[in-house]
Amino acid sequence: MRPRAVLALAVGLVLLLAGCGEPGKTPSRAGAPPAASATPKPKPTPTPRPSRTPPKPQLRPLPKNLPAGLHRHSGDQGVALTFDDGPNPRWTPQILDQLRAAHVTATFCLVGKEARRYPQLVARIVREGHQLCNHSWRHDMDLGRRPVAQIRADLVRTNQAIRAAVPKAKISWFRQPGGRWTPEEVAVAGQLGMRPLHWSVDPQDWDRPPAKTIIKRVESAARPGSVVLMHDAGGDRSQTVAACRTLIPDLRRRYGISRLR
Numbered sequence: 001m002r003p004r005a006v007l008a009l010a011v012g013l014v015l016l017l018a019g020c021g022e023p024g025k026t027p028s029r030a031g032a033p034p035a036a037s038a039t040p041k042p043k044p045t046p047t048p049r050p051s052r053t054p055p056k057p058q059l060r061p062l063p064k065n066l067p068a069g070l071h072r073h074s075g076d077q078g079v080a081l082t083f084d085d086g087p088n089p090r091w092t093p094q095i096l097d098q099l100r101a102a103h104v105t106a107t108f109c110l111v112g113k114e115a116r117r118y119p120q121l122v123a124r125i126v127r128e129g130h131q132l133c134n135h136s137w138r139h140d141m142d143l144g145r146r147p148v149a150q151i152r153a154d155l156v157r158t159n160q161a162i163r164a165a166v167p168k169a170k171i172s173w174f175r176q177p178g179g180r181w182t183p184e185e186v187a188v189a190g191q192l193g194m195r196p197l198h199w200s201v202d203p204q205d206w207d208r209p210p211a212k213t214i215i216k217r218v219e220s221a222a223r224p225g226s227v228v229l230m231h232d233a234g235g236d237r238s239q240t241v242a243a244c245r246t247l248i249p250d251l252r253r254r255y256g257i258s259r260l261r
C-alpha cells in the first residue's frame with residue numbers, strides 16, 4: 001500500500017477502536033457536517049494541532065490531546081461494561097435486571113444530582129455488586145477547563161450525593177462527561193482517590209441508533225480487555241436496553257465480562 005493509504009488505514013482503525021461519547025448533548029453524528037453550526041453550546045477549543053483528515057470515520061473522532069493516564073482497558077481479557085448518566089428510574093433497573101440475570105457486574109458512572117434524586121437506585125447498584133464512577137454533578141462537559149477549585153468542588157459534591165445514599169460507598173473511578181479530559185481534572189480525581197476511566201468501545205447509543213446498530217458497533221469493535229461505553233439515562237434508552245439483551249450474553253460468551261481493575 002502507498003504510505004498515504006497506510007496512514008489513512010491506521011487513523012481509521014484508531015478512530016474505530018476509540019470513539020467519543022457525548023450523551024445527548026450534540027445532535028450531529030459522524031458523517032454529518034461539522035458540528036459548529038448544529039451544536040447549541042460553543043465547543044471549547046483545544047490546542048491547535050496539525051490537521052489530518054481521517055478517511056470518513058465510522059465513529060466520531062476521539063477528543064484531541066487526551067491527557068496521560070486514562071484507563072481504557074478492563075485489566076484482563078474480559079470486556080468491562082460501563083453505563084453513564086444515571087441513575088434513572090426507568091432505564092437503570094432494566095439494565096440492573098439484565099446484569100443480575102447474567103450474573104455479571106458493570107460500572108455505573110453516576111451524575112451527582114441524579115444520585116441525589118434517586119438514592120434508592122444508587123443503593124441497589126451497590127447492593128448488587130457493581131462498581132461506582134463519579135460522572136460530575138450535572139454532566140458538565142466543560143468541567144475540565146474550569147478552575148481547579150471548581151473541579152474539586154464538583155467531584156466532592158457528587159461523591160457526597162452518592163455517599164448520602166450509601167455511606168461507605170467505594171467510588172473508584174471518575175469519568176469526564178463527553179471524554180473531554182484535562183490533566184488538571186485527572187490530577188484532582190486522583191487526589192480524591194478516583195482513577196480516570198475512559199473507554200475503548202463507543203457505540204454512540206446516546207444518539208439512539210436502532211438496537212441492532214448498537215449491537216453491531218459493539219461487537220465489531222470489542223476486543224479482549226475492551227471498556228464499552230453505554231448509557232442508562234439522558235434520554236430514551238430503550239434501544240440500549242434492547243441491545244444489552246443480546247450484547248451481555250454475547251460478550252460474556254466471547255470474552256467474559258470483567259470487573260474493572
Ligand SMILES: [Zn+2]
Pocket residue numbers: 023084085135139177178
Ligand atoms: Zn455522560
